[in-house]
Amino acid sequence: xxAPILITxxxxxxxxAIAQHFVATGQPVVITYRTRHSVIDELxxxxxxxINVDFDNAQAVEQLQYTLRAHYGSLRAVIxxxxxxxCEANNPDFDSLFDNMMxxxxxxxxxxxxxxxxxxxxxxxxxxxxxxxxxxxxxxxPKHIAYAASKAALDNLTRSFATKFAPKIKVNSIAPSxxxxxxxxxxxxxxxxxxKSLMGIEPGCKEIINSVELLLNSDYITGRTIPVDGGRHLK
Numbered sequence: 001x002x003a004p005i006l007i008t009x010x011x012x013x014x015x016x017a018i019a020q021h022f023v024a025t026g027q028p029v030v031i032t033y034r035t036r037h038s039v040i041d042e043l044x045x046x047x048x049x050x051i052n053v054d055f056d057n058a059q060a061v062e063q064l065q066y067t068l069r070a071h072y073g074s075l076r077a078v079i080x081x082x083x084x085x086x087c088e089a090n091n092p093d094f095d096s097l098f099d100n101m102m103x104x105x106x107x108x109x110x111x112x113x114x115x116x117x118x119x120x121x122x123x124x125x126x127x128x129x130x131x132x133x134x135x136x137x138x139x140x141x142p143k144h145i146a147y148a149a150s151k152a153a154l155d156n157l158t159r160s161f162a163t164k165f166a167p168k169i170k171v172n173s174i175a176p177s178x179x180x181x182x183x184x185x186x187x188x189x190x191x192x193x194x195x196k197s198l199m200g201i202e203p204g205c206k207e208i209i210n211s212v213e214l215l216l217n218s219d220y221i222t223g224r225t226i227p228v229d230g231g232r233h234l235k
Contacts, residue, residue, distance in 0.1 A: 003074040003123050004028035004049070006116070008108075009082030011037050011050075014132070014179060017205035018079065018212060019048060030072075032064065032082065055082060055104050061111040074122035077216060079130045080109040080154070087144045098146040105150035106157065113161050113171075120169050128170050128216055131158050132208075135177035135229045155225060162223030170222040174211045177229035180204060198231030 004027075010019045011033030022029045023046045032053040033040055040050050051067055053060050068075070084104050091097040113129055120127040134151040141148040155173055162171040178193055181202055185193075194200050211226045227233070 002028050003076040004030045004072060005077045005079065006030045006068070006075055007079045007081055008032045008053075008112075009034070011035060011040060014176075014205050014208050015081035018081070018209055019043060021209045023048060027076070030068065055108045056100070061108060061115060064112070065115045068116065068119065072119065075116060075119040075127065076123060076125075077128040077130065078112060078116055078120065079132070079212065080112070081132045082108065083132065085144075085147065087147060089143065094146070098149075101146040101150035102153065105147075106153035109154055110157055113157070117165065117169065126168060126170060126219065128172070129161060129165070130212060130215055131155070131171075131173040133173045133175045133225065135175055135227065135232060137175055137225075138233060158225065159223045166222060170215065170218070172215050172221060172223070173225040174208060174215075175225050175227050175229070176208060177232045178202060179208060179228070196232055196235055197229060198234055201230065203228075203230065
């Protein structure tokens with residue numbers, strides 16, 4: 001049996017698109033989700049193992065690894081996609097905001113990488129850990145200070161774990177800027193955001209999927225971050 005790929009936070013948007021891509025290719029997939037959107041039923045009907053996990057729960061990581069061990073003897077990859085877009089303007093409880101951002105974006109991936117390493121090492125093939133970080137790791141963000149700091153922490157974990165797990169497990173990051181808009185985004189916001197990159201487009205989830213496939217198919221890339229930002233760093 002082919003070892004599955006675990007994708008955290010895959011009930012919507014980019015994580016969902018990655019999961020659907022693997023379903024289409026016949027790759028077994030396990031996902032975690034926090035909110036049970038209707039698409040979860042569709043994923044389960046497609047053979048995806050969907051696990052309800054709230055990473056705000058201190059026992060979530062332990063419970064997740066027990067569930068995985070009960071069903072699987074190995075993993076092909078772990079893709080850390082679970083994320084929160086909370087910010088200082090919307091959450092005046094700055095202590096809680098910072099702790100929440102660090103937990104979901106840095107502590108949980110840290111814990112899962114250590115907890116699931118033996119399942120990745122159990123595969124006869126080279127396996128992968130992929131962190132989804134963010135363009136703001138390079139620049140910071142005055143509107144999302146805690147978010148940017150926590151994604152920067154995840155970016156740093158990439159290099160530490162790449163060194164720790166080499167050569168059996170490759171560890172890399174993907175750092176997107178705009179990929180897809182939200183349904184509530186206004187035309188004014190969209191126009192302003194599109195002007196921030198050289199390419200000036202909403203590229204869609206295929207750009208992240210292509211980056212994931214590149215890393216999974218590589219025998220030589222580890223400890224690196226793939227920027228998917230449309231040349232935004234040059235604007």
